[in-house]
Amino acid sequence: MTAGAERIAQAVGDDRSRAARLLAETEATGQSCDLTPVDLGMGRPQLPGRFVVGAGSEPGSAMRLLRQRCATGLVACGLNTDGYAVRHLAELSTVLGTCALQMAPGGAESEYVYALG
Structure with a gap:
């Protein structure tokens, strides 16, 4: 990167001190862009927002859409x-309904809450 910064500084008519400043600015920018696992949402469910999957905003619409898509599958x-597959789908739907997979009230489109009921 040093060689590249020196070529850039030379191309704009500056000396090596400009190359050093460019490298320092690049480093500072990189440090400000550091992301932690928490910043990336690691360790918690990451689900698409309702609008992404086509669910409406009314309560239960995401669950109805999921059941419909599973039945279509x-x-x-x-x-x-x-009979086994149909019963199994019904059981899984009950489990998911019990977990109350719902959009967080007032939350961002991609935020969901798992409330065990």
Whole structure:
């Protein structure tokens, strides 16, 4: 990077001190861009906002959409007549409903709350 900074400084008619300042500014900018795992949301669920998946804003719309898409998947796989698969989907829907996967009130589009009920 030093060689590149020196070429840039020379191209604009400055001396090596300009190259050193450019490197220092680049380092400072890089340090200000440091992200921690917390900044990246690691350690907590990351789910798309309702608008991304096509769910409405009314309560329960995300869960209804999920059930509909799962049922459509069963049909696509030819499992809609398989009693075990249909019961299993119903059980999973109940579990997810119990966890109350809902949008955080007043939160950002991508924030969800898991409230165990």
